[in-house]
Amino acid sequence: MKQYHDMLQRILSEGVSKNDRTGTGTSSVFGHQAVFDLSQGFPLVTTKRLHLKSIVGELLWFLSGSTNNNDLEDMGVTIWREWARPSGDLGPIYGKQWRSWDVYEPAEGPPDGVIDRLRTLGSPICERREFDQISWLMDELRRNPDSRRLVVSAWNVADLKGMALAPCHCLFQFNTEPLDLAYRMNIAENYVEVFELPNECYTLDKTAGTILAHDALDLAGVPRRSLSCQLYQRSADVFLGVPFNIASYALLTHMVAAQVGMEPGKFVHTFGDLHLYANHVEQATEQLGRDFRPLPTLWLNPEVKDLFSYTMDDIRVDNYDPHPAIRAPVAV
Numbered sequence: 001m002k003q004y005h006d007m008l009q010r011i012l013s014e015g016v017s018k019n020d021r022t023g024t025g026t027s028s029v030f031g032h033q034a035v036f037d038l039s040q041g042f043p044l045v046t047t048k049r050l051h052l053k054s055i056v057g058e059l060l061w062f063l064s065g066s067t068n069n070n071d072l073e074d075m076g077v078t079i080w081r082e083w084a085r086p087s088g089d090l091g092p093i094y095g096k097q098w099r100s101w102d103v104y105e106p107a108e109g110p111p112d113g114v115i116d117r118l119r120t121l122g123s124p125i126c127e128r129r130e131f132d133q134i135s136w137l138m139d140e141l142r143r144n145p146d147s148r149r150l151v152v153s154a155w156n157v158a159d160l161k162g163m164a165l166a167p168c169h170c171l172f173q174f175n176t177e178p179l180d181l182a183y184r185m186n187i188a189e190n191y192v193e194v195f196e197l198p199n200e201c202y203t204l205d206k207t208a209g210t211i212l213a214h215d216a217l218d219l220a221g222v223p224r225r226s227l228s229c230q231l232y233q234r235s236a237d238v239f240l241g242v243p244f245n246i247a248s249y250a251l252l253t254h255m256v257a258a259q260v261g262m263e264p265g266k267f268v269h270t271f272g273d274l275h276l277y278a279n280h281v282e283q284a285t286e287q288l289g290r291d292f293r294p295l296p297t298l299w300l301n302p303e304v305k306d307l308f309s310y311t312m313d314d315i316r317v318d319n320y321d322p323h324p325a326i327r328a329p330v331a332v
């Protein structure tokens with residue numbers, strides 16, 4: 001995960017001192033981008049141990065639409081505790097905006113009905129509906145994979161004041177691309193079925209043409225497209241939050257790809273204010289002195305048939321062999 005060490009290094013060498021909302025003080029850079037090729041391993045930082053259960057639990061909690069910290073703590077995850085009200089409520093944060101963004105539309109009713117009459121009194125009469133951005137995204141990926149509008153936003157201006165914390169990872173976009181034949185043949189090695197096809201179906205004969213080979217790969221269930229995700233993160237705690245955010249969106253991309261039958265492509269992580277808190281400098285320096293280890297791989301249970309049905313047991317990371325954890329205080 002050189003990309004992650006580059007961020008730490010860049011802040012240490014070019015960062016500008018800034019005060020911040022928490023009063024801790026940071027060194028920060030504005031504008032940064034890191035790209036993770038998901039075919040090269042699962043991007044879980046190896047130079048300190050990450051608590052994977054917190055990352056998976058938090059993502060499943062967002063996808064469930066919950067905004068109550070008690071639901072997260074029921075999974076054994078405590079990372080949102082400091083921000084929760086006594087009831088556990090966090091206001092309309094990610095889960096609310098992803099799964100049930102409020103939409104207000106002019107109410108419709110019969111002519112001269114109650115709605116009509118109230119409207120003549122001068123007040124706008126609206127109906128509230130909820131829009132599930134994630135379900136829409138899944139449908140749209142299947143229906144219109146070339147779309148340039150595959151965007152999910154948590155940045156709901158009208159709701160910001162009610163949130164315990166304004167969204168940090170505030171907008172993401174998916175993109176799909178056709179895979180070329182050579183790439184599909186390559187990944188076909190992971191699909192046992194392809195070898196059960198009759199020889200002539202997958203003979204890569206130049207004159208037989210691409211179509212025959214692509215059709216054979218379709219029959220074998222080999223994905224036709226790759227799926228990439230780009231995240232805009234307006235504010236990023238490079239030591240504590242960012243390793244979680246990278247792994248979380250990489251996991252989301254894998255899960256979405258599995259459900260729409262595509263191959264995970266890239267995760268592009270774009271930052272606004274990328275900062276290192278003053279009380280994390282020693283820890284970051286210690287981490288930079290450690291050597292990289294091979295990235296682990298992700299396993300998703302292939303039996304799971306929709307995005308909202310994954311549980312902790314359906315998600316596993318294999319061959320994770322990190323350096324020991326490094327403790328650091330979280331700025332509240």
Ligand SMILES: Nc1nc(=O)c2c([nH]1)NC[C@@H]1CN(c3ccc(C(=O)N[C@@H](CCC(=O)O)C(=O)O)cc3)CN21
Binds near residue numbers: 050326
């Ligand atoms: N300052 C700040 N940084 C964040 O990263 C952050 C917030 N606030 N507020 C909301 C959420 C909560 N997140 C958090 C909060 C704590 C840890 C943390 O303490 N991580 C420890 C271990 C956590 C565990 O046991 O699961 C770590 O070593 O990574 C990570 C992400 C990410 N977000």
Ligand SMILES: O=c1ccn([C@H]2C[C@H](O)[C@@H](COP(=O)(O)O)O2)c(=O)[nH]1
Binds near residue numbers: 021169245
């Ligand atoms: O997923 C997350 C959530 C939060 N953060 C960090 C980024 C900042 O350090 C704080 C938020 O403070 P603001 O004053 O609202 O910017 O939390 C993160 O890195 N990742």
